[in-house]
Structures are given as structure tokens and as C-alpha cells.
Amino acid sequence: MRKIAGFILAIGCLLLVTARPAAALVADxxxxxxxxxxxxxxxxxxxxxxxxAAKLAKNSVGxxxxxxxxxxRVxxxxxxVTSTKIADxxxxxxxxxxxxxxxxxxxxxxxxxxxxxxxxxxxxxLLDGQEASAFAGxxxxxxxxxxxxxxxxxxxxxxxxxxxxGASPYSIAFDGANMWTANNxxxxxxKIDAVxxxxxxxxLPPGVPYSGAVVYDGVNIWAATGGATDxxxxxxxxxxxxxxxxxxxGADSPEAIAFDGxNxxxxxxxxxxxxxxxxxxxxxxxxxxLPPGVWASAIAFDGASIWTAGGSNVAKINIVTGSAVKYxxxxxxxxxxIAFDGxNMWTANxxxxxxxxINVATGAMTNYPLPGxxxxxxxxxxxxxxxxxxxxxxxxxxINVATGxxxxxxMPAGATSPGSIAFDGANxxxxxSNDNNVTKF
Numbered sequence: 001m002r003k004i005a006g007f008i009l010a011i012g013c014l015l016l017v018t019a020r021p022a023a024a025l026v027a028d029x030x031x032x033x034x035x036x037x038x039x040x041x042x043x044x045x046x047x048x049x050x051x052x053a054a055k056l057a058k059n060s061v062g063x064x065x066x067x068x069x070x071x072x073r074v075x076x077x078x079x080x081v082t083s084t085k086i087a088d089x090x091x092x093x094x095x096x097x098x099x100x101x102x103x104x105x106x107x108x109x110x111x112x113x114x115x116x117x118x119x120x121x122x123x124x125x126l127l128d129g130q131e132a133s134a135f136a137g138x139x140x141x142x143x144x145x146x147x148x149x150x151x152x153x154x155x156x157x158x159x160x161x162x163x164x165x166g167a168s169p170y171s172i173a174f175d176g177a178n179m180w181t182a183n184n185x186x187x188x189x190x191k192i193d194a195v196x197x198x199x200x201x202x203x204l205p206p207g208v209p210y211s212g213a214v215v216y217d218g219v220n221i222w223a224a225t226g227g228a229t230d231x232x233x234x235x236x237x238x239x240x241x242x243x244x245x246x247x248x249x250g251a252d253s254p255e256a257i258a259f260d261g262x263n264x265x266x267x268x269x270x271x272x273x274x275x276x277x278x279x280x281x282x283x284x285x286x287x288x289x290l291p292p293g294v295w296a297s298a299i300a301f302d303g304a305s306i307w308t309a310g311g312s313n314v315a316k317i318n319i320v321t322g323s324a325v326k327y328x329x330x331x332x333x334x335x336x337x338i339a340f341d342g343x344n345m346w347t348a349n350x351x352x353x354x355x356x357x358i359n360v361a362t363g364a365m366t367n368y369p370l371p372g373x374x375x376x377x378x379x380x381x382x383x384x385x386x387x388x389x390x391x392x393x394x395x396x397x398x399i400n401v402a403t404g405x406x407x408x409x410x411m412p413a414g415a416t417s418p419g420s421i422a423f424d425g426a427n428x429x430x431x432x433s434n435d436n437n438v439t440k441f
Contacts, residue, residue, distance in 0.1 A: 167190055171420045173215050190202075206244075335350075386400055415435055
């Protein structure tokens with residue numbers, strides 16, 4: 001009996017030891033997942049650090065083994081999860097809460113152009129609701145909404161004509177939403193929606209029979225009228241209210257008009273060539289004579305000085321004192337238009353079928369022939385990358401400001417000899433007085 005009792009006691013002790021085995025008593029791989037009943041081991045049964053990544057066979061734990069909320073952010077060490085550990089397609093939009101990802105959570109090189117672009121499903125509007133233009137880099141030319149209404153840019157293709165019956169549009173300008181034409185045959189100016197092409201007219205002040213040039217000052221459209229009147233008219237773009245100002249004595253036949261941020265300037269072709277500075281608030285004017293040999297066919301502002309062009313010369317005019325410096329255009333004649341590209345002035349030279357680039361700081365000049373052998377450039381405008389000319393032989397030319405190379409595009413049927421040109425931030429426009437229409441490229 002004593003031997004039997006001892007044997008029973010030994011078996012009992014062995015059962016007690018094996019009932020809660022120590023890790024040292026369990027041989028490697030002797031217990032597998034099939035040996036563990038669901039729910040028999042709880043988090044409370046596992047000491048902190050008892051299970052490490054090295055103790056889990058690859059792919060032994062799948063997403064179906066982890067309950068929602070079982071793993072919290074505090075349970076994951078910094079750097080434990082990297083992009084190489086996440087299979088393609090395992091995280092979708094529905095898995096990411098609004099605001100869960102911020103720029104601060106994406107390291108410097110983690111996001112590249114390879115993650116974006118066509119087919120990626122991403123665009124700038126998804127980032128924070130702003131338009132793509134809000135993310136433009138420093139290499140882009142930035143303008144206010146009053147200068148460029150839309151950020152989409154197009155290359156020129158087939159133009160479309162918009163009829164202005166009986167108007168004889170002689171000049172064209174942009175106000176941030178609409179194009180405006182100075183009409184040489186009627187006592188009004190025309191407002192054209194730059195998107196829809198819808199037109200309406202605004203009457204000039206009493207006693208002003210027509211207009212020959214227009215410019216926008218940020219609030220108003222100004223129209224210049226020569227002939228017997230020699231006036232400028234200020235038209236409120238919102239209300240259409242129009243006010244006439246007589247040019248001071250000695251200013252005759254204003255041919256072109258420009259704005260310098262404070263004052264309106266006219267280039268006057270009659271009675272001796274001159275320019276007139278007009279206070280945009282009061283209408284008070286003052287004349288400055290041009291150097292001998294400088295005509296006043298065109299006028300533009302470079303951010304510091306007013307420039308006029310005409311014949312084979314240009315003049316750079318101090319906006320405070322009116323003092324002027326004359327430059328002669330080499331190999332160019334009959335300059336009809338002038339425009340500023342941010343660094344250089346450009347003239348459209350009708351008589352020599354070329355354009356001239358003039359450095360505004362040094363006066364250095366370079367001529368470029370019009371592309372395709374076209375002729376008679378009447379006007380010029382800058383689009384942020386290229387200058388464009390409106391040419392009397394029924395086409396427009398685009399010229400790269402860095403290289404001077406370019407392309408010429410024909411006017412559409414029904415539009416001939418464009419005399420003025422403007423840019424709306426997306427399209428090039430010409431005014432075609434012979435055909436009573438404008439063309440939008």
C-alpha cells in the first residue's frame with residue numbers, strides 16, 4: 001500500500017507541473033495554433049514582451065486574426081510599419097479618416113512626381129480644396145485675378161469670330177472677366193464676356209462720337225477719342241457710368257492709351273508728337289513733348305517708365321518729370337505696337353515685317369523676323385511666355401521671348417487684317433475693324 005500511495009503522489013505532482021508548463025519545459029514547435037482553443041489564451045495571460053516579431057512565423061497572423069480596435073497606435077513602435085510592409089491595395093480611401101494624413105506625416109522624399117499625374121487619381125483640388133493655381137511654383141508668372149481671370153492655358157488653334165455689327169472695333173482690352181473694344185464707327189464701346197462671347201454695349205459720354213483706343217485701370221475702362229474732340233472717357237465697368245475729360249491744350253489726336261498704376265497716358269499723333277499724363281481719379285492732364293523723330297503710334301508701361309513707339313524710334317519717359325530718352329530701332333521701321341514682357345519691351349514693326357526686343361535697363365536691341373515670312377504686324381501683346389503680333393496679312397504670330405522663334409496662325413474665315421491684340425489669361429483676342437468682329441484664339 002505504501003508503494004501504491006507513493007506512486008499516486010508522484011503522478012499527481014507530475015500533473016501539477018504539466019498543468020501550467022514553463023516556457024523552458026515546452027519544446028520548440030510542440031504547441032501550434034491548432035492545439036489552442038479559440039479564446040483559451042487572452043491578453044492577460046501573455047506577459048509584456050513575451051511575444052516578439054521574431055517568434056511569429058512569416059504570414060502566421062493575417063488581418064482576419066485581428067479584431068477591430070485590438071491594435072492601437074500606442075502598440076506600434078515608431079518605424080515598425082513602413083511602406084514596404086504594406087501590400088498594394090490593402091489600404092483604400094475608406095480606411096483613412098478625414099484629416100488623418102497631413103503634410104507633416106509625409107517625409108521629404110516620400111512623395112514624388114511618380115505618385116501624381118495622369119491616372120493617379122489625384123489632383124491639386126483634393127489636397128485642400130484650393131485650385132491648382134494655388135500650388136504653382138516660383139517659376140510661374142503670378143498675376144492678380146484682375147489681370148488673369150483663369151489659370152488654364154491653351155495653344156492657338158482655329159479662332160472663332162464674334163460679330164459686332166456696325167462697330168468697327170479698333171482696339172481691345174481685358175478687365176479680368178470681359179473684353180472691351182473701342183469702336184471707331186459708333187458712340188459706344190462693346191463689352192464681351194470672355195467665356196461665353198455674349199456682348200453688350202455701353203454708351204460713351206454725350207458729345208463723344210467714337211473711340212480709338214481702350215485700357216483698363218483695375219476699376220474702369222478708359223477710351224481715347226481723337227479728331228475734333230480730343231478726349232478720354234472713363235467708364236465704370238460695373239455700372240456703365242461714363243465721364244468725359246478733355247485733354248489739355250496741345251494734346252491732339254490720341255492714338256494709343258496705357259495705365260501706370262496711378263495715371264492714364266495717351267500717345268498723341270497730332271500737333272507735334274506728345275504724351276499726356278492724366279490723373280485717373282480727377283481727370284487732370286499734363287502734356288510732355290517727345291524727342292524729335294519719335295512718333296506716338298503706341299504706348300506701354302514697364303513698371304517704372306512709359307514707352308512710346310513710332311517710326312524707327314522708341315522713347316523711354318520718366319513718369320514723374322516727363323524727361324525722355326530716345327532709342328533708334330536698328331533695321332526696323334514703322335513701329336505700330338509695343339508691349340512689355342517683364343524684362344524687355346517689344347515693338348511690332350509694320351514697315352520691316354519684324355519685331356524688336358529692347359532691354360529696358362540697357363537699351364540693347366535685337367530684331368527677329370516674323371515666322372513664316374508674314375508681314376505688316378500692327379499690334380503686339382505678351383502672354384506670359386510668348387509675344388503675339390496681329391498681322392495685316394490676315395494672321396497672328398506667336399514668338400518665344402527667349403529664342404525669337406515662332407509660329408504663325410491664319411485668321412478664320414471672315415476675319416481679316418487684325419489691328420489690335422489682347423490676352424485674357426487663356427486666349428488671344430484680335431479686333432478686326434474691317435470686318436466688324438473680334439476673333440478669339
